[in-house]
Amino acid sequence: MNPRVAIVAIGRNEGDRLKACLASLPDVPIVYVDSGSTDGSVELARKSGAMVVELSPDRPFTAARARREGYEALCEQGCPDFIQFIDGDCALQPGWLDQALSAMEDHLDWGIVTGWRREVYPDASVYNALCHHEWDRPAGDISTCGGDMLVRAAAIKEAGPFDDHVIAAEDDEFCVRIRIAGWTIHRLPLEMTRHDAAMYHFEQWWKRAVRSGHGFAQVGQMHPPYFARERQRVVVYGMVLPALAGLGLLFFWPLTILSLLVYGVNFLRIAQGLRGEGLETARARRLAALITLSKIPNAIGMLEFYRRRLLGRRMHIIEYK
Structure with a gap:
């Protein structure tokens, strides 16, 4: 294995998922960074031979x-x-790193190389299926x-490392700066x-969608007009339509009916698009329902x-598991 590469794995209370992650990593220098785990993750990582960094709880x-x-x-x-870089709930696939390094060495303008992430259990729940999609x-x-990405160190030095204050979509924010610095990002x-x-559970999905909405706003504010379309959809389907539906219940019921019809049309449009991507009808409808509803927790x-x-408050992480 190329000695010029190292791995940074991150995690918080990932349990067996972290065990699978560490077991999948090749024989290169590995740093595991732990964010206050209480499930023995730190001890597990040390036993695997990784260098361990425990984040201080003061921030x-x-x-x-x-x-x-x-x-x-x-x-x-x-x-x-x-x-x-790899998350502690992911396992690196055999052969990936060698092929990614070869691609980077052949394309000196590539700052980041990534590949396909797949769910281990896509059929375990509709929420897993949505992630898989x-x-x-x-x-x-x-x-x-x-x-999950292979990053050229020279690109990090030019663009700067990940920004601590971004609690969601931090990978998007980092990639925006990499491209601003003139580097290409490529998916193999x-x-x-x-x-x-x-x-x-529904509650997990809801919290994840809340976190995504926070990311839309924060990264969009840092790098306008990034996430502009996402924010516009959230404003329409997560703020305006619910407000109109509520006002309709109080003052003019046809307004509520009209708002629900707009949601229905959006659901059908999303389901049709998913069917066009090859999803079978029942799964397309289930995912379309979640995507339609997601605008409310996004908001x-x-x-x-x-x-x-x-209010000048700190941006604390929003966890879903």
């Missing part, structure tokens, strides 16, 4: 902070040319990617990681960001 835990401190811990020992994106040059047509969302997350910003 909010965020995935961005974990990745930044992991990167800085690596560089204290001599910064490698490439860093593979979200990860299914085309290969080629892309604007942003998720937190290869399976990179297997992810275990472990979402089996809650966006409003929470603006509330925190207005």
Whole structure:
């Protein structure tokens, strides 16, 4: 294995998922960054041979902070040319790192290479199925990617590391800066990681959607017009239509009916689009229902960001598992 690469894995109370993650990693320098776990994750990582960084609880835990401190811990020992970031609920697929490194060495303008993330148990719940669908994106040059990525150290030095204060969509925010610095982000047509969302309850999905809305607002505010379309949809379907429906119940019931019809049309449009992507009808309808409903918790997350910003509050992480 190329000695110029190292791995930063991050986690918080991932349990057996972290065990699977660490077992999947090749024989290269590994830093595991822990965000206040209470399930023995730190001891597990040390036994695996990884260098462990335990984040101090004096500041909010965020995935961005974990990745930044992991990167800085690596560089204290001599910064490698490439860093593979991976979340503790993911397992790296055999052969990925060799192929990704080869691609990076062939394309010196690539700052980030990523691949396909797949769910381990996509049929365990409709929420897992939705994650599985979200990860299914085309290969080629892309604007942003998720937190599993191989990054060129030179690109981090130019663009800066992950920003601690971004509590959701921190990977999007990082990728925006990488592209601003002039680097290309590329998705290879290869399976990179297997992810275990472990979402089996509506409450978990709801919190995840709230977190996404917070990310839309925060990253959109930092890098306008990024997430502009997402924010517009949330305003319409998560704020305006619910408000009109509520006013209709109080003053003019046809307004409520009209609002529900708009939701219905949006649901049918999303379901039709999913069917066009190859999903069978029943699954397309289930996912379309969640996507339609998600705008309401997205709106809650966006409003929470603006509330925190207005009051000068810290941006604390929103956890769903």
